[in-house]
Amino acid sequence: MNTLVAPSNTVSMSSREIADLTGKHHHHVVRDIKRDLGQMNVDVSRFGCIYLDGAGRKQTEYMLAPDLVMTVLTGYSVPLRHRVVTRLMELEKVSRYTISMPSNFAEALQLAADQAKQNASLHQVIQQQAPKVQALERLSATDGSICITSxxxxxxxxxxxxxxxxxxxxxxxxxxSFAAWSAYQPRLTSGLLEHKLVTVGKGAEENLKVVEQVMVTRKGITTLAEQLQGNSL
Incomplete structure (x- = not known):
């Protein structure tokens, strides 16, 4: 099988990004670019690009290839150079990708089989994660602990x-038989359920009473959603 490394867009870095990485003002970076490229007899206007600043005004930044970026960085401190070089290396990794090209029919079949296997594995992972995803969706609608009915x-x-x-x-x-529901201690200890005092009854204050009620926590809702997923109740 033949492996091709294909370049995408040419790597470049803007003067604004250099300023962000080094903590310098953009106009200072532009000054350095014009000075250094001028000493090399390079027309800096070739690299100029227009952008709008926060006030909507047209401003100029400069897009430089890695070699010119390194030239400008020569006068900067080592830590600042290191930040920019690290970013350049990240951009270069993104700008290149590997393509495996089958050289015969057998390799083409193997590539198709491998791809099908990867797709099947991914589908299995999605199915396994589905209950947790649905549980989190349900959980997002809760606010603290809620009663079992809710x-x-x-x-x-x-x-x-x-x-x-x-x-x-x-x-x-x-x-x-007619007592109120209570939570098993292991469920309380694990944070799935809790007991909370609630007021029940209607009408005058003297008709109200405070009782202890089992409440389902946010963790409990998540666990129940996972355990009940696919069960017909």
Whole structure:
């Protein structure tokens, strides 16, 4: 198989980027460019480009090839030169890419098979990550901990089904048949559930009472979304 290294756009760096990398004022960098290129008898106007500044005024910057950038940097300190050189190397990496060209029919078939295998692996990863992505989407709609009924709404299932699933999977329990739901200690310790005091009742203040209620945390919503994904409740 033949490997070709193909260049894309020619690497260049603007005087404004040099100024940003070195912390110098742009007009000082332009001064240095004009001075150094002038000493080389290079017409600096060949590299000029027009841009609009923050006030909408036309200004001139200069796009330089790597060799001219290095020439201008000669008079700068080592740390400043290092910043610009590092950036130039990054640009050169981006500007070149490798193409593998099959030289015969067998290599072409192998390349197609390898590509199909990569696509299949990528598809598998996407499928594996889908529950987590959907869980995060649901989580984004929550604000702190919420009651189980609200959690069921976020998860897109019926409240009674969620209560049953939580009970069957040892998230919550009742001490007696008509007692309020409580969270199992491991679920509290792991931060999936929490107990919170809430006020229930309507009407006059004397008719209200404070009870302890199981709440689902943001972490709990995420975990439930992942565990319930693909389950028919």
């Amino acid at each position: 959690a069921a709404k976020q998860l897109g299932i019926g409240p009674l089904k969620l209560f049953k699933w939580l009970s069957d999977n040892r998230w919550i329990y009742r001490r007696t």
